[in-house]
Amino acid sequence: MANVGLFLLVLLIITLQSMAEGFHKARLKLTEREITFPRWPLVEQMDEHLTTLKLILGSKDEIYAGGGRHLFRLNFQKNQGQTMVQRIPIPCDTVKTDCGITVMQPGRDGYPLFVCTAVKEVQQGTCCYKDVNGSTNCTSIYGGGEPALLTGEILYTTQSGVKDKDGIYRTRLYNVKDQMKPPSSRSDQQYVKIIERKLVSKLYAFYTEKNHDKDPDSDIFTPRVSQVCMADLGGSKETLQFQWTSQLSSRLSCGDPSRKLYYTELLDVAVLPSEDGADARVYGLFRNGWEMRAVCVYAMNDIDGVFNNSSPKPTKTLSRRPGECVQESRNLPSDLLIYMRNDPEMEDWVGPIGHSNPLLVSRSQYSHIQVGRVEGTEGQEGHNVLLLSTECGAVHKVLENSSDPFIIAEYHPFKPGTHILSMLLDSSQKKLYVSSNAEVVQIDLRNCNVYGDQCADCILARDPYCGWDRNQKRCSTYSEDSIQDVEDGNVHKCTDGPVIDPSTEGPQQGDADTIDISESSRHFLPCPVHSHHAEYRWMQGGEERQSIMDSQQEQLVLLIDGMRAEDEGLYQCEAREGDYRKTVVQYELRMSSAVGGLKSSPLALALLLLLLLFTLLR
Ligand SMILES: *[C@@H]1O[C@H](CO)[C@@H](O)[C@H](O)[C@H]1NC(C)=O
Numbered sequence: 001m002a003n004v005g006l007f008l009l010v011l012l013i014i015t016l017q018s019m020a021e022g023f024h025k026a027r028l029k030l031t032e033r034e035i036t037f038p039r040w041p042l043v044e045q046m047d048e049h050l051t052t053l054k055l056i057l058g059s060k061d062e063i064y065a066g067g068g069r070h071l072f073r074l075n076f077q078k079n080q081g082q083t084m085v086q087r088i089p090i091p092c093d094t095v096k097t098d099c100g101i102t103v104m105q106p107g108r109d110g111y112p113l114f115v116c117t118a119v120k121e122v123q124q125g126t127c128c129y130k131d132v133n134g135s136t137n138c139t140s141i142y143g144g145g146e147p148a149l150l151t152g153e154i155l156y157t158t159q160s161g162v163k164d165k166d167g168i169y170r171t172r173l174y175n176v177k178d179q180m181k182p183p184s185s186r187s188d189q190q191y192v193k194i195i196e197r198k199l200v201s202k203l204y205a206f207y208t209e210k211n212h213d214k215d216p217d218s219d220i221f222t223p224r225v226s227q228v229c230m231a232d233l234g235g236s237k238e239t240l241q242f243q244w245t246s247q248l249s250s251r252l253s254c255g256d257p258s259r260k261l262y263y264t265e266l267l268d269v270a271v272l273p274s275e276d277g278a279d280a281r282v283y284g285l286f287r288n289g290w291e292m293r294a295v296c297v298y299a300m301n302d303i304d305g306v307f308n309n310s311s312p313k314p315t316k317t318l319s320r321r322p323g324e325c326v327q328e329s330r331n332l333p334s335d336l337l338i339y340m341r342n343d344p345e346m347e348d349w350v351g352p353i354g355h356s357n358p359l360l361v362s363r364s365q366y367s368h369i370q371v372g373r374v375e376g377t378e379g380q381e382g383h384n385v386l387l388l389s390t391e392c393g394a395v396h397k398v399l400e401n402s403s404d405p406f407i408i409a410e411y412h413p414f415k416p417g418t419h420i421l422s423m424l425l426d427s428s429q430k431k432l433y434v435s436s437n438a439e440v441v442q443i444d445l446r447n448c449n450v451y452g453d454q455c456a457d458c459i460l461a462r463d464p465y466c467g468w469d470r471n472q473k474r475c476s477t478y479s480e481d482s483i484q485d486v487e488d489g490n491v492h493k494c495t496d497g498p499v500i501d502p503s504t505e506g507p508q509q510g511d512a513d514t515i516d517i518s519e520s521s522r523h524f525l526p527c528p529v530h531s532h533h534a535e536y537r538w539m540q541g542g543e544e545r546q547s548i549m550d551s552q553q554e555q556l557v558l559l560i561d562g563m564r565a566e567d568e569g570l571y572q573c574e575a576r577e578g579d580y581r582k583t584v585v586q587y588e589l590r591m592s593s594a595v596g597g598l599k600s601s602p603l604a605l606a607l608l609l610l611l612l613l614f615t616l617l618r
């Protein structure tokens with residue numbers, strides 16, 4: 001009797017726990033048991049513990065990874081040869097200490113890569129175009145680092161967390177003297193991303209600024225975007241010479257304005273270009289003081305609109321509007337130049353698209369974001385997919401939906417607890433690269449067979465990259481002939497008919513394994529959990545049997561606590577998701593009279609205790 005009491009208590013705890021977790025959990029957990037993640041170890045090649053690692057796409061299935069004093073070319077192509085982790089020499093190789101990569105950008109003109117290195121505390125850096133054979137074309141720059149942007153021979157860099165020197169810098173390669181600096185001394189800025197907008201010839205920089213305000217009610221951080229004109233040549237000899245004359249900033253708003261609840265620390269930014277190039281979407285990943293994360297989406301046009309139309313603070317009557325791009329900034333009136341020296345900020349904040357709430361709010365400790373798009377076919381809507389890495393080494397694949405984001409899967413390419421340093425999406429190949437300080441792993445976003453081998457499994461996955469191939473009868477890369485329902489995951493699309501009957505899905509009645517259990521002995525029936533959005537239960541003779549969810553092993557366990565004649569029969573583990581039902585596994589139990597069965601009691605009891613312990617400690 002005590003056993004049953006304990007059992008019910010455990011069930012209660014489990015139910016309460018799953019209610020608290022809510023429905024925003026990943027539908028599938030995908031580990032190396034389900035997928036092989038192609039990976040390249042870096043750690044054997046290094047004598048240094050990396051804290052940053054940047055990834056740049058090379059040609060197909062090829063990645064450049066650089067950090068500290070190390071630069072590698074990694075080839076993830078199948079049937080690869082031996083020398084596919086290639087070390088590329090950088091100028092630091094000749095300098096002993098404190099030298100490291102500061103900038104890494106895609107190259108041009110047959111040079112796939114552009115890399116800058118600098119010795120710490122030295123303002124000057126060396127930048128080189130590099131080809132795969134290590135051949136180079138080098139020049140020096142004035143400093144600054146990532147986030148950076150190379151457009152033609154113009155290199156934009158940023159400086160973060162350097163006292164009085166934070167901001168945006170510009171250098172013309174092969175002409176170190178031609179450079180631009182921030183208009184004022186700033187500290188405690190942390191730059192996250194810089195983006196060029198060719199349409200208006202402006203550059204936008206996204207960053208978090210630490211507040212010096214001692215008011216305990218105000219947030220520690222302010223997230224901001226600032227603009228500079230790409231044609232800016234600096235001010236007159238007297239004011240702002242070689243310094244930005246067009247820099248304006250605005251606050252980014254992400255949160256619930258009605259409750260004055262904001263996410264203020266900008267952690268990462270991803271950009272999704274629009275089809276016509278006109279209005280890209282900017283995805284910001286934020287954190288608040290309670291370790292909550294939020295993703296807000298901004299339209300480039302809205303950002304531009306704030307800089308065009310809002311009035312800058314402090315309000316002042318000036319001879320012309322601040323921040324407009326002009327041909328010759330050196331001739332700007334001095335009242336404007338003097339005003340720009342104080343780093344004006346716009347009155348209006350930049351709000352998310354449609355003034356909406358965050359797209360996603362989560363307790364998962366997200367650190368990086370990438371965004372991909374899957375175009376629809378034949379008048380079908382396309383879909384956006386967010387890829388979010390967590391602080392403990394996992395990656396969430398999330399279907400964007402303004403009302404209800406859906407976590408398609410949680411990938412576990414690393415050991416639990418691994419710190420992810422960077423993430424890069426190859427949109428053309430639909431592959432995601434994720435790096436720790438020890439390795440780079442590739443995740444194929446079109447790995448569709450993991451969802452299962454039934455049409456319903458494929459539809460329930462709601463993965464825009466995948467669809468049910470009716471000819472090959474498998475879940476594979478989405479095409480216009482696929483059966484798919486990303487919006488609702490409606491399994492009726494598979495049959496054009498009524499609810500799928502469990503007797504037609506999964507194992508058939510005759511397939512049940514028979515298990516002989518001796519009288520009075522204990523036995524466990526495991527049922528593997530695939531979808532965390534489904535409800536699993538053990539059924540026998542049309543009745544549900546009490547069972548335990550073993551979250552560690554991801555299985556639903558039915559305990560036969562002393563085999564009796566009434567326990568004989570067919571046991572089926574059934575999964576229900578929406579109105580889809582399926583038999584996952586089934587067993588036929590028979591009582592054998594022989595004494596001392598397969599599973600002896602002490603072992604069964606020990607297992608039960610372990611299960612309880614796991615559940616309670618979770
Ligand atoms: C680099 O090496 C490849 C073969 O490995 C060769 O085809 C190419 O011509 C070389 N490029 C230069 C610039 O030497």
Ligand SMILES: *[C@@H]1O[C@H](CO)[C@@H](O)[C@H](O)[C@H]1NC(C)=O
Nearest residue numbers: 108109110111129137138174
């Ligand atoms: C290589 O360097 C020269 C200047 O020394 C420059 O004119 C040329 O554009 C550079 N090549 C590339 C690919 O940038």
Ligand SMILES: *[C@@H]1O[C@H](CO)[C@@H](O)[C@H](O)[C@H]1NC(C)=O
Nearest residue numbers: 199200301302304305306308
């Ligand atoms: C902002 O001003 C620029 C330059 O006048 C213009 O090209 C752009 O379309 C404007 N954008 C918005 C959203 O008003």
Ligand SMILES: *[C@@H]1O[C@H](CO)[C@@H](O)[C@H](O)[C@H]1NC(C)=O
Nearest residue numbers: 400401402403404486487488
């Ligand atoms: C969002 O999801 C709901 C169902 O959860 C669906 O009805 C709706 O069409 C989706 N919206 C978009 C824009 O995909």
